[in-house]
Amino acid sequence: MNYKVGSLFAGVGGVCLGFKNASNAKGGYQLVWANELDQNAAKTYQHNFEHPLIEGDIEKIVKPERAETDELREQYEKKKASILAQPIDILTGGFPCQAFSIAGGRKGFDDHRGNLFYSIIDLVNDLHASSHKPRVLFLENVKNLRGHDKGRTYQVIKAEIEAAGYIVKDVVLNTKEYTLLPQNRERMFIVCFLNQADADQFTMFDRLADFKRQYSDQERCNNIRRVLDLDKDKQQLQAYYYTSEKYPNYFLSESQFNSLPAEKRKKERINISEQITDEFEFYQVRRGMYVRKNANGVCPTLTANMGTGGHNVALIKVKDGVRKLTPAETFKLQGFPVGNGYSLPEKIANGQLYKQAGNAVSVDLITLIANELLSVLQLNDKRAE
Numbered sequence: 001m002n003y004k005v006g007s008l009f010a011g012v013g014g015v016c017l018g019f020k021n022a023s024n025a026k027g028g029y030q031l032v033w034a035n036e037l038d039q040n041a042a043k044t045y046q047h048n049f050e051h052p053l054i055e056g057d058i059e060k061i062v063k064p065e066r067a068e069t070d071e072l073r074e075q076y077e078k079k080k081a082s083i084l085a086q087p088i089d090i091l092t093g094g095f096p097c098q099a100f101s102i103a104g105g106r107k108g109f110d111d112h113r114g115n116l117f118y119s120i121i122d123l124v125n126d127l128h129a130s131s132h133k134p135r136v137l138f139l140e141n142v143k144n145l146r147g148h149d150k151g152r153t154y155q156v157i158k159a160e161i162e163a164a165g166y167i168v169k170d171v172v173l174n175t176k177e178y179t180l181l182p183q184n185r186e187r188m189f190i191v192c193f194l195n196q197a198d199a200d201q202f203t204m205f206d207r208l209a210d211f212k213r214q215y216s217d218q219e220r221c222n223n224i225r226r227v228l229d230l231d232k233d234k235q236q237l238q239a240y241y242y243t244s245e246k247y248p249n250y251f252l253s254e255s256q257f258n259s260l261p262a263e264k265r266k267k268e269r270i271n272i273s274e275q276i277t278d279e280f281e282f283y284q285v286r287r288g289m290y291v292r293k294n295a296n297g298v299c300p301t302l303t304a305n306m307g308t309g310g311h312n313v314a315l316i317k318v319k320d321g322v323r324k325l326t327p328a329e330t331f332k333l334q335g336f337p338v339g340n341g342y343s344l345p346e347k348i349a350n351g352q353l354y355k356q357a358g359n360a361v362s363v364d365l366i367t368l369i370a371n372e373l374l375s376v377l378q379l380n381d382k383r384a385e
Contacts, residue, residue, distance in 0.1 A: 004087070005019050005029050006035075008095070011361075012041050014094075022367050024371070032051060032052075035058050036053060037056060058116065084130040136377075138190075138191055172188050180213075182224045220297055251270075251273060268290040281294070
């Protein structure tokens, strides 16, 4: 038996792929539909999945009367009808996190993006009216959601979910602690159950020690080797290499640094060739002011604004120089099997691809939770027979 999944805020399909990968001898999950607003993310999604992607603003799809024109309202009504026509067992949603994240200013419900959470509740109620409520809600957000506004924001969210009839379980998990993916990425997962029996059987969040991984330094290097294209050289990836010709301020000798006027001299001298020396480590030129190696020995959290004027994409030492991660490598750090069943569209700019990877979830972590959830659903369905 396959449980049917609908996905909101699907991005490039991290949650969808995580559920798709989860299965056992008794069955798995069937992706029925997904929704995404961002046109570039939608292109990447459609490039890799065959089921329908319903593009557009979910707020207006759920509430077509909010459309700006009658023509748009009619379009949104058709999209809503296509969603409601297919009952689902699980509704997933990595609802926009910028409103709650440190990088996004943590404005919460004062930011319009924070209010998109209510579209999930509205859709749940609409699904109830048309067929039945999803048996499970699977939600994901930044870890700061729990503490935002001294915990009040999450209390509102939790209360709304409970008012819709669900039992809420939540946890903050770090990708590097529970998967082979070498990325320091903490995210909050909120799994909500319509049935008490499912909630009682889902004990994963109460026994996290059973799922934690420990690595030797050699195993850490092997995990990094799996997601980096270390077989490619400067000739193949020239655009990603840092050189003194392209970045003269990042290759300053001591004499060059001292000769700079005081007002142009940064607090620390940057010389990448001297400061980025170890392979199988991740570095960043933080705010263009100094070089730092990630103390955890894994990639720092990938962000949506990397490579587009915000935090820099992580840098690595390779055999023939220093370069930044490629878009494909950032996707692989999130668990997308680029080159092995998942591919990046050629006509999307690198800046957009970096953004998509930064906005994505860690696929392997989703699969881990989805597999535990699958066992619970199957067990209770067998008992009900």
